[in-house]
Amino acid sequence: MEPLEKYIDGGGKEAVLSLHNHSVWSDGAGTAEEMCRAAKEAGVRVFGLSDHWVVHPDPELMPVSWSIAPGKLPAYLEELARLKDIFNDENFTLLAGLEVDFFFENFEEVLAGLDRLQPDYLIGSVHYAGRFPIDNCAGDWKALSADGIRAVCETYWNKMLGAAECGRFSLLGHLDLPKKFGFLPDPGAYLPDARRVLDAAAARNIPIELNTAGWSKECREPYPSPEILREARARNIRVIIGADAHCPQHVTRNFAAAARLLRETDRTR
Ligand SMILES: [Zn+2]
Ligand SMILES: [Zn+2]
Secondary structure, three states: OOHHHHHHOOOOOOOOEEOEEEOOOOOOOHHHHHHHHHHHHHHHHHEEEEEEEOOOHHHHOOOOOOOOOOOHHHHHHHHHHHHHHHHOEEEEEEEEEEEOOOOOOHHHHHHEEEHHHHOEEEEEOOOOEEEEEEOHHHHHHOOOOHHHHHHHHHHHHHHHHHHHHHOOEEEEEEOOOOHOOOOOOOOHHHHHHHHHHHHHHHHHHOEEEEEEHHHHHHOOOEEOOHHHHHHHHHHOOOOOEEEEEHHHOOOOOHHHHHHHHHHHHHOOO
């Protein structure tokens, strides 16, 4: 995999780059082709599809319904290679990525399997704390006690730290995802955990994303929070704005607001 450096956003060109997007290969609503067409029409210059690749170590939870189906990875990458031939020109580059779930139990094996297939980039994300699906629905969180919430968050941040420390991901996805449904009593309580992950990312020169999907969820703010974003910029961590689009209409959703937030953050740090 080539480093993403040459593609990273700079200076307010908010629609130049969009690397966090899903299609019907995992849990998106648009075909890969529809997503590419929408991105090109929206003025995106470098567009990445990053469908979910989830290999849960608990066999009872496999296959995960919102992941690319087991055995279908080569076909996914072949389809994206075909779309590169159709869509790529001097103004548009399609990249074939994956959003990979990090698990301590199997990350080495999972990543070794992906090396053989050579995707263009990998987003390292955490959607599970043990068997608990972090971003599935508010009801899952409602059923947790305060201690349960704390335990999920602790596991989440440890796994994100593992994802950063393994040094194998091109960028880290949606930091602070556990706030999604608004069940954190005090998000600030997790700042020390976030700082550990940011230190690890900074030490390895791994970018994080500014994921704009959170603005449209119950938490009403991007991932990560402005506070964590400020900490990231103070460590000179590069930031890639991503939509986490699951349909063609969303490939640059909230990008202008994200670019504004980044500029404000950089001005005030
Ligand atoms: Zn995700
Ligand atoms: Zn995603």
